Amino acid sequence: MKAIGFKTSLPIENEDSFIEFEIIKPKPKGKEILVKINAISVNPVDFKIRQNSAKDIVLAEPKIIGWDAVGIVEAIGDDVSLFKVGDEVFYAGDVTKQGSNATYQLVDERIVGFAPKNISNTEAAAMPLTSLTAWEILFDRIRISKEKDKGKSILIIGGAGGVGSVAIQLAKKIAGLTVLATASRNETTDWCKQIGADHIVNHKDLMNDVRKAGFEHLDYIVDFVDTNDYWDIMVELIKPQGHIASITGSSEPIVLNKLKSKSVSFSWEFMFTRSMFQTDDMIEQHHILNKISALLDSEQIVSTVSHTFKSFTVENLKEAHKLLESGKTIGKIVIEY
Structure with a gap:
């Protein structure tokens, strides 16, 4: 499967600040679901981790970041009870795991919600984190x-x-x-x-x-x-x-x-606390995302997407990070697959 990541922390203008590579599509186990991703968005946490997590070192394997996605459940682990294959979902994920800048991602079902039905994938991808x-x-x-x-x-x-x-x-x-x-x-x-x-x-x-x-x-x-x-x-x-x-x-x-x-x-407030520490109430993020989904579907709140890139490429991911690093962005930046 296709993924985009980095082996060392570099300025976004550097040719190798992001690299595209292929990895084996993972298989879910336990409470994990495998999601085929349709759209992602970027957040300040993305560029902060890109800038700081591999300073002065070269990782053996590229690090995949990204913590917002919408997609379709393609496979489920043996202990999954909240979702079935074919469900459309959205989530922010777990900062201690590989991120969403890939075509497929494993994620614990307890931090995943059902995606809104009445808005586009682009609008939905802007919202989880x-x-x-x-x-x-x-x-x-x-x-x-x-x-x-x-x-x-x-x-x-x-x-x-x-x-x-x-x-x-x-x-x-x-x-x-x-x-x-x-x-x-x-x-x-x-x-x-x-x-x-x-x-x-x-x-x-x-x-x-x-x-x-x-x-x-x-x-x-x-x-x-x-x-x-x-x-x-x-x-x-x-x-x-x-x-x-x-x-x-x-x-x-x-x-x-x-x-x-x-x-x-x-x-x-740190959004990743529940997943990072596997807290007893970790499933609350599933419930919160379902509430957000209902609010979006009923138009009580609206998506905050303000800028969209039309293809999941190294070039578009770099441009998204450049915009975020400028400190001048409004709302959210989404990349469609």
């Missing part, structure tokens, strides 16, 4: 519920990005929150408004813009850009007994003590 991340940060980490939290305020830092674009929709349309999203360019501002943000605030003058929007403090803040850069602003803007959550990690230690006087909670 970002939807899982946004859902988990809002409903598993902060534990927002419409019943108790409707009308409360949330600031989404990085509104036009892949995760932010889903978080805006879930926060507004599913949780009933008042949504503030950061954006600075005309195109990102328009995008955030289009998908449901109530207020757009400029990240370059965030404190003042939030106040100008009429908010002294906010119930919730989620960071999809840089925890360190925004930490002091988040500490100032969060309400007493509020909740801050982030997906971005931190290059420097975070001073959690700054949250003490307000009794503010803080959470990390």
Whole structure:
């Protein structure tokens, strides 16, 4: 089967930053399903792993990355109970396993959902990783519920990005929150408004813009850009007994003590935690993806695909990574097979 990967970490402009190669099509066992992939999308985690996982070394076998796919189940392991051959599925996969930049992929059924029926493969491929991340940060980490939290305020830092674009929709349309999203360019501002943000605030003058929007403090803040850069602003803007959550990690230690006087909670979100540690509730990602699929089919939320490449080639994968690395992308980039 065809796959695209790398043996060493190189700048994306380098001829060998991605290479095409052939490997034997794997066979599923246990809870694994074998998926024939129809479309994939790219995420910032892709280029970060490409840039850092094989620095100053040459791998014996190429590393396959990619953590978003939609496709058809071609074979199942002996312990599979959720899917059958022929089912159309979508998923983000497991960062500790080979990724989706190939024509076939093995994936544990517990982190796979049934693909939406009323949208295209291209639209569906854009959604798994970002939807899982946004859902988990809002409903598993902060534990927002419409019943108790409707009308409360949330600031989404990085509104036009892949995760932010889903978080805006879930926060507004599913949780009933008042949504503030950061954006600075005309195109990102328009995008955030289009998908449901109530207020757009400029990240370059965030404190003042939030106040100008009429908010002294906010119930919730989620960071999809840089925890360190925004930490002091988040500490100032969060309400007493509020909740801050982030997906971005931190290059420097975070001073959690700054949250003490307000009794503010803080959470990390890492979408791969459940699969990486084989947690007892790993199957929750199956359930979440099925909920996302239903929301897409009922048009309560929309796909965030913004750019499509028409063929699974080294050249197109390189171009997709170049766009992501520019930091200027809106929504998601999809590659069709």
